[in-house]
Amino acid sequence: MSENKQETTSSLNAKSEAWSGRFNEPVAELVKRYTASVDFDQRLAAFDIQGSLAHAKMLAAQKIISTEDFAAIEKGLTEVQADIEAGTFEWLLDLEDVHLNIEKALTDKIGDAGKRLHTGRSRNDQIATDVRLYLREVCDDAIEAIKKLQMSLLDLAEEHADTIMPGFTHLQVAQPVTFGHHLLAYYEMLKRDASRFADCRKRLNQLPLGAAALAGTSYPIDREMVAKLLDFDGLCENSLDAVSDRDFAIEFTAASALLMTHLSRFSEELILWCSPRFGFIEIADRFCTGSSIMPQKKNPDVPELVRGKTGRVNGHLVSLLTLMKGQPLAYNKDNQEDKEPLFDTADTLLMTLEIYADMMRGITVHKDNMRQAAFEGYATATDLADYLVKKGMPFRDAHEVVALAVRYAVDKKCDLSELRLEELQTFSETITEDIFSVLTLDGSVASRDHIGGTAPKQVLLAVARAKKTIQST
Numbered sequence: 001m002s003e004n005k006q007e008t009t010s011s012l013n014a015k016s017e018a019w020s021g022r023f024n025e026p027v028a029e030l031v032k033r034y035t036a037s038v039d040f041d042q043r044l045a046a047f048d049i050q051g052s053l054a055h056a057k058m059l060a061a062q063k064i065i066s067t068e069d070f071a072a073i074e075k076g077l078t079e080v081q082a083d084i085e086a087g088t089f090e091w092l093l094d095l096e097d098v099h100l101n102i103e104k105a106l107t108d109k110i111g112d113a114g115k116r117l118h119t120g121r122s123r124n125d126q127i128a129t130d131v132r133l134y135l136r137e138v139c140d141d142a143i144e145a146i147k148k149l150q151m152s153l154l155d156l157a158e159e160h161a162d163t164i165m166p167g168f169t170h171l172q173v174a175q176p177v178t179f180g181h182h183l184l185a186y187y188e189m190l191k192r193d194a195s196r197f198a199d200c201r202k203r204l205n206q207l208p209l210g211a212a213a214l215a216g217t218s219y220p221i222d223r224e225m226v227a228k229l230l231d232f233d234g235l236c237e238n239s240l241d242a243v244s245d246r247d248f249a250i251e252f253t254a255a256s257a258l259l260m261t262h263l264s265r266f267s268e269e270l271i272l273w274c275s276p277r278f279g280f281i282e283i284a285d286r287f288c289t290g291s292s293i294m295p296q297k298k299n300p301d302v303p304e305l306v307r308g309k310t311g312r313v314n315g316h317l318v319s320l321l322t323l324m325k326g327q328p329l330a331y332n333k334d335n336q337e338d339k340e341p342l343f344d345t346a347d348t349l350l351m352t353l354e355i356y357a358d359m360m361r362g363i364t365v366h367k368d369n370m371r372q373a374a375f376e377g378y379a380t381a382t383d384l385a386d387y388l389v390k391k392g393m394p395f396r397d398a399h400e401v402v403a404l405a406v407r408y409a410v411d412k413k414c415d416l417s418e419l420r421l422e423e424l425q426t427f428s429e430t431i432t433e434d435i436f437s438v439l440t441l442d443g444s445v446a447s448r449d450h451i452g453g454t455a456p457k458q459v460l461l462a463v464a465r466a467k468k469t470i471q472s473t
């Protein structure tokens with residue numbers, strides 16, 4: 001997405017206010033700066049022009065403007081678009097926003113025909129349309145970026161289908177899991193995130209144009225035609241709602257906040273894992289920085305920033321909800337304040353996804369450290385309990401027996417699997433030689449062999465299913 005952001009100029013003689021005839025004095029300079037949105041909404045220019053072209057085409061088809069006027073508008077808007085892309089367009093603060101800037105530039109180029117473009121339309125339905133067109137594209141970009149991140153996660157999971165690490169609850173070693181299985185948990189979260197963006201796109205892809213300022217318009221417009229030209233799935237069916245609600249922007253930001261929250265959790269894990277206290281992984285140098293004072297440091301800046309930027313996106317969600325909550329129908333200028341949180345959410349989201357996909361490819365896994373951590377944590381205690389249950393002991397009793405065995409091993413400073421058979425048998429006579437295959441880390445993970453389980457075989461199957469899903473969408 002190109003930004004096309006340029007400095008705006010304040011020109012004193014821009015006798016351009018679309019409403020100037022109604023006023024006795026010019027708007028104060030400070031107020032102009034306070035109310036202007038052109039500094040940030042100029043990035044909607046391409047969508048604004050796209051919407052205007054469709055609107056003008058419809059006006060001509062309905063004989064509301066002449067075909068000559070439409071031809072002039074089309075040519076003029078194409079030139080304006082080229083000026084904007086070339087960076088030669090002069091954005092004027094006096095013209096308040098992206099809409100008036102473009103309309104004025106068009107009129108400067110083509111004269112009266114330019115002044116006819118706004119027939120049957122208001123900036124209220126115009127901005128609602130622009131934002132929907134913009135967000136539709138962002139949703140598509142987000143879904144694509146999620147897929148790329150998922151693919152790099154899947155590659156790593158495949159590579160580590162049988163790499164053993166401790167699984168945690170309460171950040172205490174719980175049961176052994178495979179690293180591939182752990183990574184697949186994030187694949188699942190991202191899968192739901194992608195479907196939230198697809199869902200959000202579906203609901204926002206309805207055309208507001210035609211609502212005009214709030215009540216509709218008396219011109220014989222053809223809204224279906226405009227919807228078709230702009231690839232909308234349907235029409236906003238109430239003009240007051242069309243110009244005033246920004247629930248789609250809130251939904252988009254909520255979906256973004258959730259995705260960021262998922263990546264923030266993952267980031268927290270990466271940060272822990274690359275701390276020497278864990279020593280599970282290393283993150284490639286291109287994602288880290290050093291310390292200006294401590295020469296030994298390599299800091300995981302990127303995951304830390306993802307965690308930090310999640311706060312920022314969550315904040316944008318609260319901004320938008322708060323922006324909306326007190327507004328009476330229909331359009332209020334408050335809505336202009338939706339742009340910056342929205343743009344920043346989209347930029348943060350897309351950049352985070354892109355960087356994360358690459359970061360996955362730059363992870364080095366220290367398998368021995370992972371395995372050692374699982375080994376030291378009595379992670380197979382549950383397996384011993386399950387073994388006793390299979391030999392006929394009620395689970396609650398088995399739980400207690402294993403607790404005593406763990407206590408014994410803790411005192412001896414060894415793992416359960418390092419106890420001799422005779423020692424284990426002091427806890428239950430039903431224990432036989434076959435216990436040792438159960439107490440190993442590999443035996444433990446391999447036994448969780450069902451859909452959703454951590455067995456290496458299941459991880460490979462899950463990766464294959466996931467890759468197929470991604471490739472087919």
Ligand code: ARG
Pocket residue numbers: 037041097123124127333335336337
């Ligand atoms: N800049 C405004 C926005 O972002 C555009 C619509 C302004 N409409 C108006 N009547 N002032 O919402």
